[in-house]
Amino acid sequence: MTAATLLIPSQSAPVPATAPLVSRYQAVRQQTEALCRPLLPEDTVVQPMVDVSPPKWHLAHTTWFFETFLLGEYQPGYQVFHPDYAFLFNSYYNSLGSRVNRADRGTLSRPALADVYAYRTHVDAQMLALLQRQAELPESFAALLELGLQHEQQHQELLVTDIKYILSTNPLAPAYLPASADAPVSDAPGPPAAWLPVRGGVHRIGYEGAGFCFDNEQAPHEVYVADFSLQNRLVTNAEYLQFIEAGGYSDFRYWLGEGWELVQQAGWQAPLYWVRRPEGWFRFTHHGLRPLDLAAPVTHVSFYEADAYAHWAGARLPTEQEWEIAARQFHPEAAAGTFLESRSFDPQPLPADAAPDQCHQLLGDAWEWTYSAYHAYPGYERAAGALGEYNGKFMINQLVLRGGSCATPESHIRLTYRNFFHADKRWQFTGIRLAR
Amino acid sequence: MTAATLLIPSQSAPVPATAPLVSRYQAVRQQTEALCRPLLPEDTVVQPMVDVSPPKWHLAHTTWFFETFLLGEYQPGYQVFHPDYAFLFNSYYNSLGSRVNRADRGTLSRPALADVYAYRTHVDAQMLALLQRQAELPESFAALLELGLQHEQQHQELLVTDIKYILSTNPLAPAYLPASADAPVSDAPGPPAAWLPVRGGVHRIGYEGAGFCFDNEQAPHEVYVADFSLQNRLVTNAEYLQFIEAGGYSDFRYWLGEGWELVQQAGWQAPLYWVRRPEGWFRFTHHGLRPLDLAAPVTHVSFYEADAYAHWAGARLPTEQEWEIAARQFHPEAAAGTFLESRSFDPQPLPADAAPDQCHQLLGDAWEWTYSAYHAYPGYERAAGALGEYNGKFMINQLVLRGGSCATPESHIRLTYRNFFHADKRWQFTGIRLAR
Amino acid sequence: MTAATLLIPSQSAPVPATAPLVSRYQAVRQQTEALCRPLLPEDTVVQPMVDVSPPKWHLAHTTWFFETFLLGEYQPGYQVFHPDYAFLFNSYYNSLGSRVNRADRGTLSRPALADVYAYRTHVDAQMLALLQRQAELPESFAALLELGLQHEQQHQELLVTDIKYILSTNPLAPAYLPASADAPVSDAPGPPAAWLPVRGGVHRIGYEGAGFCFDNEQAPHEVYVADFSLQNRLVTNAEYLQFIEAGGYSDFRYWLGEGWELVQQAGWQAPLYWVRRPEGWFRFTHHGLRPLDLAAPVTHVSFYEADAYAHWAGARLPTEQEWEIAARQFHPEAAAGTFLESRSFDPQPLPADAAPDQCHQLLGDAWEWTYSAYHAYPGYERAAGALGEYNGKFMINQLVLRGGSCATPESHIRLTYRNFFHADKRWQFTGIRLAR
Amino acid sequence: MTAATLLIPSQSAPVPATAPLVSRYQAVRQQTEALCRPLLPEDTVVQPMVDVSPPKWHLAHTTWFFETFLLGEYQPGYQVFHPDYAFLFNSYYNSLGSRVNRADRGTLSRPALADVYAYRTHVDAQMLALLQRQAELPESFAALLELGLQHEQQHQELLVTDIKYILSTNPLAPAYLPASADAPVSDAPGPPAAWLPVRGGVHRIGYEGAGFCFDNEQAPHEVYVADFSLQNRLVTNAEYLQFIEAGGYSDFRYWLGEGWELVQQAGWQAPLYWVRRPEGWFRFTHHGLRPLDLAAPVTHVSFYEADAYAHWAGARLPTEQEWEIAARQFHPEAAAGTFLESRSFDPQPLPADAAPDQCHQLLGDAWEWTYSAYHAYPGYERAAGALGEYNGKFMINQLVLRGGSCATPESHIRLTYRNFFHADKRWQFTGIRLAR
Structure with missing residues (x-):
């Protein structure tokens, strides 16, 4: 159903220095947004089959993951960005309460895509502030941060495949990216396998x-x-x-x-x-x-x-x-x-x-x-x-x-x-x- | 299922003069768009139950009606705005070929909302041009035009009720329009019925x-x-x-x-x-x-x-x-x-x-x-x-x-x-x- | 769903004499059993679609009707034949409590067909005894008895059509009754309608x-x-x-x-x-x-x-x-x-x-x-x-x-x-x- | 889905002598019938869920197995008992043609239970005749015979569990066998596990x-x-x-x-x-x-x-x-x-x-x-x-x-x-x- 899996932090792993972690955090988060850049707001809402999630949902769910497991745990007094987002963007964690039915993700026009980006901006700012004081945090923080980044990379893959499916079911067959006219296509099989x-x-x-x-x-x-x-x-x-x-x-x-x-x-x-x-x-x-x-x-x-x-x-x-x-x-x-x-x-x-x-x-x-x-x-x-x-x-x-x-x-x-x-x-x- | 019904033009009805018809056409078409103005693009796409159509679909379907029954019939050489729109925006006319399943209207992110407005603009311009020469057209034209306007008014009602349903299923319970703080609500029953x-x-x-x-x-x-x-x-x-x-x-x-x-x-x-x-x-x-x-x-x-x-x-x-x-x-x-x-x-x-x-x-x-x-x-x-x-x-x-x-x-x-x-x-x- | 309908006893109707009523009661009840005589026990159990009821169910339900509405009302101290039959053979009367789902009637092998016939024999004996003292009973008794007979006639029609359906879905296409070899079939249309x-x-x-x-x-x-x-x-x-x-x-x-x-x-x-x-x-x-x-x-x-x-x-x-x-x-x-x-x-x-x-x-x-x-x-x-x-x-x-x-x-x-x-x-x- | 599995005859296995095989054949076949003896014909027809097969079907399907894989293969000129039984009693062999939907087995009142027993008698007689000349048959015959017996034993287990399920869904909760009044039931847990x-x-x-x-x-x-x-x-x-x-x-x-x-x-x-x-x-x-x-x-x-x-x-x-x-x-x-x-x-x-x-x-x-x-x-x-x-x-x-x-x-x-x-x-x- 989903490729997400859990971190077992290696005991002997050196805790990474703050600087590279900040860079990795920013790079991973930007990668997700870059993948969504060619989409219209309309594309980010729909769910043509139950396995597929709307891109807007991926953008928010990955953010909710950092908010819940990092900010909620390690930033004293953290207030959630919106009280209903846990209900909307929890994927499948029974431990964390009730949630929207998976099959209904495509019926939700709100929060707006712009609101979801504001959510990302808010959480990113908080996370970067938290990362500044990583030296003070327990080792489990680094392990969970790593898990958050790996988790977001898993959703990058799902974004790619879900976007493809969403566009494929449209009778207009829209392209996510234009094909260069001279992109080669082999019309002969390659050499036999060994x-x-x-x-x-x-x-x-x-x-x-x-x-x-x-x-x-x-x-x-x-x-x-x-x-x-x-x-x-x-x-x-x-x-x-x-x-x-x-x-x-x-x-x-x-x-x-x-x-x-x-x-x-x-x-x-x-x-x-x-x-x-x-x-x-x-x-x-x-x-x-x-x-x-x-x-x-x-x-x-x-x-x-x-x-x-x-x-x-x-x-x-x-x-x-x-x-x-x-x-x-x-x-x-x-x-x-x-x-x-x-x-x-x-x-x-x-x-x-x-x-x-x-x-x-x-x-x-x-x-x-x-x-x-x-x-x-x-x-x-x-x-x-x-x-x-x-x-x-x-x-x-x-x-x-x-x-x-x-x-x-x-x-x-x-x-x-x-x-x-x-x-x-x-x-x-x-x-x-x-x-x- | 739908409130739409068919015009029987009364034989003795005076053909309305061009000027008021143009005004009515413009007023009706603008009313539809005014109803959609408070919506985000995201709101116009979703379909939380099969009876509800996405607002984007209503905007396009009413336009398709004029294109098909008026421009297609009375404007010689008219070229449709897009060859796939008849498939996308035909509601239930078996006579006019196959179409998207009603239950799948909410899976279609394209055409973009902006494209649908461009479609409206295009058809409106063509319709207004056609209305200029109404005097040359057969009486059936006026009857079908009237039907097109009545049809669009029916969809205005559906827009109002479909928008309400779409927003109602959202856990955020978003308001279509803000309520004035002092809007009165009666807390007592009125007089008995007679x-x-x-x-x-x-x-x-x-x-x-x-x-x-x-x-x-x-x-x-x-x-x-x-x-x-x-x-x-x-x-x-x-x-x-x-x-x-x-x-x-x-x-x-x-x-x-x-x-x-x-x-x-x-x-x-x-x-x-x-x-x-x-x-x-x-x-x-x-x-x-x-x-x-x-x-x-x-x-x-x-x-x-x-x-x-x-x-x-x-x-x-x-x-x-x-x-x-x-x-x-x-x-x-x-x-x-x-x-x-x-x-x-x-x-x-x-x-x-x-x-x-x-x-x-x-x-x-x-x-x-x-x-x-x-x-x-x-x-x-x-x-x-x-x-x-x-x-x-x-x-x-x-x-x-x-x-x-x-x-x-x-x-x-x-x-x-x-x-x-x-x-x-x-x-x-x-x-x-x-x-x- | 069902053709059953309710008696409104005509106020001026003469109460029929006991003798003919007894005869009608017996004739109607025997008609039902006669219709089931060509069936095997196996035929009386199955339900190939939800509208069809197993013949065994018809035999019992019509009996339950007399037991409930006549014996239960007019025979003081009447004990039901079996305490679970009301649950099994109530068709759709919410007033009379819960019951087997209509779609599950064909999953019930018990009571055996023989038990259902014993149920009929028991109720018939009690009914005939009750009919002997009809003169002492209120007028409503005759009206309900009439309703019971009409009700059983309705189920005779359903027996005929349900039996046909049951046999028709069987790949062996068994005949309810053998056809006489020389049964005529017209191979030409009749005269035109006027x-x-x-x-x-x-x-x-x-x-x-x-x-x-x-x-x-x-x-x-x-x-x-x-x-x-x-x-x-x-x-x-x-x-x-x-x-x-x-x-x-x-x-x-x-x-x-x-x-x-x-x-x-x-x-x-x-x-x-x-x-x-x-x-x-x-x-x-x-x-x-x-x-x-x-x-x-x-x-x-x-x-x-x-x-x-x-x-x-x-x-x-x-x-x-x-x-x-x-x-x-x-x-x-x-x-x-x-x-x-x-x-x-x-x-x-x-x-x-x-x-x-x-x-x-x-x-x-x-x-x-x-x-x-x-x-x-x-x-x-x-x-x-x-x-x-x-x-x-x-x-x-x-x-x-x-x-x-x-x-x-x-x-x-x-x-x-x-x-x-x-x-x-x-x-x-x-x-x-x-x-x- | 089913416990049935395929024989790989061990190459070095001694071909069993005819006499014991005849006995085993008879013993296995009688065991199946003994299990069905406490049932009414009505019990042998119904299918309260799709995994369960009617007992009549088990009786016939196991017989069809011998008819198809043994008599059909090794008895020259064998005529099937009934031309439609392969359609009715093939379980899931695509190789052997189309068949009744599994979910519809419980809608078939015919062939009658008595006809199915006649089918068993017919096939048993043919099988016993064939077993008399086993010495003339290829080794594969003994292997397939063994498979047929093992297959029938698998269906004996299914008979036991299907009968239980059939009776359990009946509101009358009928017993397959009466319980002896003094059958002991332990009201204390046994010793702990080691x-x-x-x-x-x-x-x-x-x-x-x-x-x-x-x-x-x-x-x-x-x-x-x-x-x-x-x-x-x-x-x-x-x-x-x-x-x-x-x-x-x-x-x-x-x-x-x-x-x-x-x-x-x-x-x-x-x-x-x-x-x-x-x-x-x-x-x-x-x-x-x-x-x-x-x-x-x-x-x-x-x-x-x-x-x-x-x-x-x-x-x-x-x-x-x-x-x-x-x-x-x-x-x-x-x-x-x-x-x-x-x-x-x-x-x-x-x-x-x-x-x-x-x-x-x-x-x-x-x-x-x-x-x-x-x-x-x-x-x-x-x-x-x-x-x-x-x-x-x-x-x-x-x-x-x-x-x-x-x-x-x-x-x-x-x-x-x-x-x-x-x-x-x-x-x-x-x-x-x-x-x-």
Whole structure:
């Protein structure tokens, strides 16, 4: 449902100096507003499906997070900006009281967008004042501040995908950003994928470093896997198109039962945003309707589609354990994937000279569905208080995705990062990597 | 569902001169925009229930009506302002092709509000140019123009009620207009109602004049009614409060079966917009939350509530035939009700010196539920073409309401006017007048 | 929802002697059981749609009616047969406490069918004992007994139609009764219908006799109608087939708005029970699947279909006032329609020598949809107590049907009888007669 | 969704001799009929919720399985008993064509129960004839026969739980079997549970023997687990009652998010079938309403309740790997649990002298929810053809349960057996064992 997860502050982590934290705070907050700049006030209000939140809500909810968990806790005598905002902008914390039904977020025209920006300005001013006296504050302050920033980065990704969905359902098919006329689109598939073998046995997974991680990446622990192989890149649009053309969407044998029911009931015949026209396949993108890029990774597929594709292709999806073991082994030092900062808003084809014996696109481009239920790691404990609701209560009926996407801020992602969505969701930048 | 109905131009009607028509066109169009002026762009987009349309949609749909039925028909070579607007802003005309689902109007952030105003400006300029050469146009032009103006007046009423509903569902309870601090609220019931006897027999009802009427007011015809009496004013909040306090909402005996099921399922305990607080009853209004005005007419009641109240009070609702017969007999020359132009946005108490032997509030203040199904009058014929869908196809499962409301433009209402809604609807300014 | 209605005992009615009443009681009760005799226990339990009740429920509910309203009231010290049966077999009387949800009647395997028959035997024995001492009982007893018998006759009709529906949804298409191999089916349309003119003016309608009637037929009152004509017979399958073949189900112009939505959503392309096969049209009947009888009246149409057919045919449906005025004028002394007692379970074609200047099929064969909402007659009052719920609370959102059907007991029907159903219902034997 | 799973015949398994197979065939088939003997025909038809199938359907579906997979494959020229039964009694095999909607099984009164028994008799006669010539048949025949028997045993368990549910929703609360008046009910909790430590490391799980297993128990493989402890018995009603009395159902902190939503929406306040009365807690059982047995294992809890209970108790649920590792270590040679054959139809308290250092109730009594998603084991492959749908397509959004229940035939269960249900299901005999 949501990618938000909880900070377990590493005990040995050095408390960052005030100066860089102030800069990071300002940079993250400005990034959010920059993403909303191309929108009209009208765009920031609507909610065409329940999973999507209006951009105005994201702008306010992330601010409410700092107000509630930082200002409310560490600034003595802090008065909330508005007494009703906690009701309006609490997402899902039962500990913090009642709230607007999620499905009704798109019926609320007020507070005005301008009021929400005033809210941000107010909270930012207070936060910056608080940051000036960080030296006096307990260590938990820095940990919660870090969590607030990571949380806002998660909502930056959701802003990107929610904006896309909002514009996509409009019959006018408006573009979030104009496409440059000469933006290249590959009309040929790239080179075939290669299989990278991984030696099985007992491996260790989970976060062990000194930096930030979410609680669901804890604790590090041993797992046993058999030998396996992983493809060295994501499945491409060209490859997925072969599945479509081979009748993949009309043959129940490739599908899980609940997936097959959904395909029939919803009438799916291609990934979300694909449009078939007399002149060929197109996709709705942040730059409007664009021809299908054959060499680019396929995205906006549900777990059901990823799994069916894998069956059709004679392979399977990796488990999250396999993914992390392989990623630790193969991931190059310098991540070269496509992240939010590129503003390309779509996963990108591999360069022609990509080395076949390296593993590409592990971070960025598209979240990779794994065949692992999103459950707690051994020894996982929910934190006390409201933040105990951040991650733990979602650990049922969802699947783990790994690696981040083209909508993920580069500084936000890690090899141990565990994202999670229900099997039917397609509006995130979700893709496929095969294992066998 | 909608109050819109179709013009049958009276053959003997004098074609109005160009000058006044231009003035009326401009006045009506400006009235619509004036109603939207207090709104933010955000307010014009949302749709908190399916019956409500976003104000932006009303602004565009009324414009589409002129573009389609006037410019498209009488201006040779007219090019539509935007090729997709017919899909976006057609309300329910199957004759004119497919359209956005009614329930999805609130998911559309585009066209921007500014684009819709540009659309209005464009169509107005074209219409004014066309009006200059009205003398050359066939008589049907004037009839359709009249229909377009009446249609826009109907949407002015819907704008008033839809805006109220949109703001009412917001936890911030924002006011459309600020309330003047000293706005009076009566804290005592007014004088008791009087019964006005009406002699039965064969009477004639239906529109017979030379001016405009909708097709559903045609044809004039005879009806037989027995002797009856009608109350000389609308039921007040004070009277309705007695029904509530007597347990009216928890005693099935007063209710129609489907009404009783609805009361239980929806948890109704008072009219729409009523709020019980420790210090007494309040109502949400266009001026925010205000104390209950005891002497004012009750409004925002469903037919089920009106009918149950009448049973409890030992009376009944009038039929539409009774209403019209009585109204023809009693309605004073100068209508003194409360209309849209008053900008009071609520029905008003009778003045203390209101004559008990006169019939008050027949026009304006609140639509009066009748115990008459909305069916065709004898001899009614649907018009050919798209306008045949204006009224006729709604003639099932709805009830007739008479007399207009505080949201009705004064020039729009007549004693023969037939409005219609389903028995469960409450967001219009609907009230109660008793018969026996 | 239901055709049940309330007795207003005529003050001047002679109290019938005990002997015939006993006979009528026994005859009516045996008729119900005779209708259930061809069923298996399994058939008596299921409920394939919410409007249909399991036959076992009908057997018990009619018995509960006598137990509650007769034995419970007039037999001192009467102990109910089973303490839970009131909860199980109360249909819709809020006055008599809570009850099983209507939609859940088909989930109840107990009491066993045998237990229900034992319940009938018990109540019948008690009733017959009570009837022996009828002379000592107040007059109200006879009136309620009459109501109980009329009520059971109403459920006989529902048994016929519910059994048909239950068997029709079974893929095995089982026949309630075997068809005789040589049962004739007309493969040619009958003679054309003739129009019978009726003079308008003030007429009197409503029940005025000394026998039994339901409260909704009261009080007799004057109505005004203009001159009109009525067809001398019901619309036939051959005529309705022309409407189908002319594309009636795919042209919105003939349909009321809510009807058109339903046609599209439900995929209706013909009346209920019609099946198109390579060799022609068939209908599911009480005798299994049978070829369409072209000369027989069309039946199992909704009001929407009846209304759309009438529009297509350039006519309209009569109002219930018109129907009753014409019926009083034209109905022959000796009703010759098809009733329950014929056990034909389908409306029958007119004989070849039917007089064109007479009005046929007014009683029996098929209920005739009128264009009249089911509202209270002037002066109607709901009775006090539980029986006040019999008819009055259904007087909203339904349409009046007149004349009875092939499933109506002949002794049950009258020219003033007002049946009522929602516009979308098709599982009763509903048909069409045109007016203009 | 269903517990049915697919046979992978072990290559080295000796083909059983004809004689014992005939006996087993007859014994299994008779067991099914014996379970239905106390039912009325009426009981065998209804379906009070979609997960439940009418007993008549189970009787026919298990027969259809033998007809389709055995007679249809191995008996040349076999004619099906009825051409429509495949449509009626196919459960979920897309490979075998269309079928009745699962939710509509309870609307079908035909074929009659007697017809279904005739179907069983016919197929049994054919099967026994076929078994006479088993020596001539390929080895695959024995494997499919085994599967058919295992399949029918799975439906025996469903019969037990579906019958319970059918009777429980009836306001008459009928008993399936009479309770002996002196059946003991413990009114005191048993001795406290003990923790049994298990040493972690790499262990092997999955079926490795020479007998029958389902495909989802394959292939045996290594897993790594850390040290853990398991309780030596199931959680009791007394213990669960403490959770209820401590407010467990009204404190969101113990619950997974989707579970908490369900608790509030469905109004759960105790396990399924629990009834609070002035004199204490009761449970609906196969013997009618009975006082709560404090020492007996709690059952009819959803995964959400099991998980919330574990949180409240400061423990957790075991994974299926942990369960199997511990069960292999602790399970005594002679299983002493409560199985279908006991006809007790409820899990039983531990004997007072149960050894605290042994692990009890591993097999039988109640299915134990594990914190493991029902996914494929490494190397799992769906079989070709229709039987590939038996297990594999359900491997999403369900949780594994281990150990069988009091409704499981003793010969049907194994330590490696993997049952699976959605987290919200409660109508099976599901219970709780704690780990930490």
